[in-house]
Amino acid sequence: MAQTKDSVLALLKDNGVEFELFEHEPVLTCEAQASALANVEGKVTKNLFLRDKKKRTYVVTALADTPVNLKSETTAVLSGRLGLGSGNITLAPEEALGETLRVAPGSVTPLALANADSTRHTLLLLDGKLRGSGKFFVHPIVNSASVLLDADGLEAFLRRGAEQQRGHPEQLPAAAVVIEWAAAAAAAAAATGGGALAAGTQGLGFPVLDGRRAAAINREPIWVDLEAEVKISHDSPPDLKQYVDAVPPPPKAADAAAAAASSSGGGAAAAAAPAGGGGGGKGEVGAGGKQQHHHKRGHGHGHGHGHGGHPAKVPDGVRHVQLTDVESRADELIALVTAALLGKPPADAAAAAGGSAADGAYLLGRLKADVEVALGGLKNAAYTAGYTAGKGEIVAAATRQYA
Numbered sequence: 593m594a595q596t597k598d599s600v601l602a603l604l605k606d607n608g609v610e611f612e613l614f615e616h617e618p619v620l621t622c623e624a625q626a627s628a629l630a631n632v633e634g635k636v637t638k639n640l641f642l643r644d645k646k647k648r649t650y651v652v653t654a655l656a657d658t659p660v661n662l663k664s665e666t667t668a669v670l671s672g673r674l675g676l677g678s679g680n681i682t683l684a685p686e687e688a689l690g691e692t693l694r695v696a697p698g699s700v701t702p703l704a705l706a707n708a709d710s711t712r713h714t715l716l717l718l719d720g721k722l723r724g725s726g727k728f729f730v731h732p733i734v735n736s737a738s739v740l741l742d743a744d745g746l747e748a749f750l751r752r753g754a755e756q757q758r759g760h761p762e763q764l765p766a767a768a769v770v771i772e773w774a775a776a777a778a779a780a781a782a783a784t785g786g787g788a789l790a791a792g793t794q795g796l797g798f799p800v801l802d803g804r805r806a807a808a809i810n811r812e813p814i815w816v817d818l819e820a821e822v823k824i825s826h827d828s829p830p831d832l833k834q835y836v837d838a839v840p841p842p843p844k845a846a847d848a849a850a851a852a853a854s855s856s857g858g859g860a861a862a863a864a865a866p867a868g869g870g871g872g873g874k875g876e877v878g879a880g881g882k883q884q885h886h887h888k889r890g891h892g893h894g895h896g897h898g899h900g901g902h903p904a905k906v907p908d909g910v911r912h913v914q915l916t917d918v919e920s921r922a923d924e925l926i927a928l929v930t931a932a933l934l935g936k937p938p939a940d941a942a943a944a945a946g947g948s949a950a951d952g953a954y955l956l957g958r959l960k961a962d963v964e965v966a967l968g969g970l971k972n973a974a975y976t977a978g979y980t981a982g983k984g985e986i987v988a989a990a991t992r993q994y995a
Contacts, residue, residue, distance in 0.1 A: 593954045594694040595706045597732045601739075603706055607752050609745040614729075618736045620698040622656040625729065625738065634740045635728040637719075639700040641693065643684035644676050646841035647713070649692050653702045653730070654719035658818055672824050675833030694733075701731040703739070705750060708809055709961040712968070715839045716750070717832075718743075720815045750811040810962065837976065840918065840968040916971060922963040926956075 595603075604611055616628035626636045635655055642650040652660055652670075661669040671681045689695055692711055693704040702718070705711050722728055722743050729738040730746070741749075814835055822831050923938075930941040942959070943952030 593957070594710075595704070595733060597734050597737060600703050600706055600732045603752065604739070604741075604745070604749055607748050609741060609748050611739050611741040611745060613732070614738045614740065616736065616738065618698065618734075620735065626656070629729060629738060632740065633727075635722075635725050637722070637728050637730055639702070639730070641684045641689060641700045642681050643688060644674075644681045644841075648836070648839060648841040649684055649688060649711075649714045650674075650681070651693070651700065651702060651705070651714060651716045652719075652818070653716070653722070654818055655721050655725060655728070658719050658721055660818055670818070670832075673822055673830050673832045674836050675830035676836070695731075696735070698735040699731050699733060701733065702746060703730055703732055703749065705809055705811055706752075708965075709957050712961055712965055713839060713842045715814075715835055716811060717814055717816050717818075717835075718746070720817045722746075723815060747813045750809055750813050752809045810965070837972055838969060840972060843917065843919075918964050918967045918971060921967055922960050925963060925967075926960060 601613065614629060614632060616625075619625040619628055622636050622638050629636070637653055638656050638658075638660075640650075640652040640654075640660060642652065644650070654660055671677065671679055674681065684692075686697055689697060689700070692707075692714060693700065694707045694710055695701065695704050702716055705714070705716055725743075727740050727742045729740055731737065732739045816832065820831075822828075824830055926938050930936055930938045934941045936944070938956055939949075939952065941952075942956035943949045946952035946955045
């Protein structure tokens with residue numbers, strides 16, 4: 593469920609952020625916003641929505657007069673500082689606004705990170721000059737209004753959830769977060785005879801706003817000197833690459849399809865294949881022959897029957913996709929925890945906690961997004977450790993420094 597202007601304003605209020613709201617005509621440029629707010633003291637910001645070649649997206653929020661260079665021949669500008677190479681970041685296409693930030697053109701805003709499920713592949717970079725500029729304007733999801741706040745208020749909004757979730761679960765493994773919530777939910781249900789689960793879980797770090805669970809954004813603000821002329825060399829690596837590495841790119845369509853097909857065990861193809869080895873009528877020759885050919889390739893020496901043959905060997909590439917598919921692992925983890933502690937599948941447990949199927953789906957989506965972010969960070973840390981270890985082995989072999 594996408595955030596709206598009202599729900600984002602409620603999030604700001606709920607988190608104790610001091611702000612002022614100004615309604616005005618829809619604006620599409622910094623100049624138009626400055627004109628609409630000419631009688632209000634505050635700085636206008638520009639907000640860029642960018643995308644790299646791996647489909648990872650970026651929101652860059654800066655003062656209107658801060659230059660954000662995407663191309664340069666003399667300095668390592670944003671693309672190089674992010675470790676993406678020269679010119680490998682561009683303005684994101686318009687359709688990505690709705691898919692990722694869930695806003696209309698002209699409404700790019702850091703507050704859109706409240707859509708935690710759709711922005712898990714998005715990196716937010718904030719102009720360091722905003723911290724000393726006093727109060728500034730950002731749009732509350734729509735460009736027909738502006739919110740005036742300061743850097744501390746924006747930080748509090750982005751960090752939402754870290755202080756509110758019991759035991760500071762941002763410091764815990766993803767499994768521990770889910771287990772703690774599920775255990776507390778089960779205890780609340782037991783204490784009330786199972787009839788007041790929704791009321792019993794309102795104090796467990798998932799506060800309700802307007803009948804919906806509030807977003808746990810859990811973003812550590814990244815303040816950047818966007819005007820710095822950083823030289824990239826062998827001895828001076830890209831200064832912002834560490835932040836990019838912490839945000840996984842979305843899975844490729846081919847990888848996602850391969851993982852889905854592999855996890856289903858070829859069930860669709862098996863269902864379409866004839867049950868026996870005999871041929872069908874004329875209308876079945878094409879499909880039946882194709883499925884039999886696939887069966888032979890997948891199982892080696894088949895027996896001519898739908899249930900015979902040896903187990904198919906999963907290719908290494910597909911197996912890698914399965915093991916590193918954060919979304920699937922998050923689904924499995926949540927399902928295991930809810931089954932063990934609540935005796936219910938995730939959808940039923942979430943519906944009980946939310947009070948309705950719709951609110952349960954919203955709650956489950958937020959929970960899944962938080963688990964995916966934690967698992968994604970763990971995955972990236974593992975990749976980094978593996979790369980470092982491999983690089984060390986190569987250097988050791990090249991210099992003959994054996995243990």
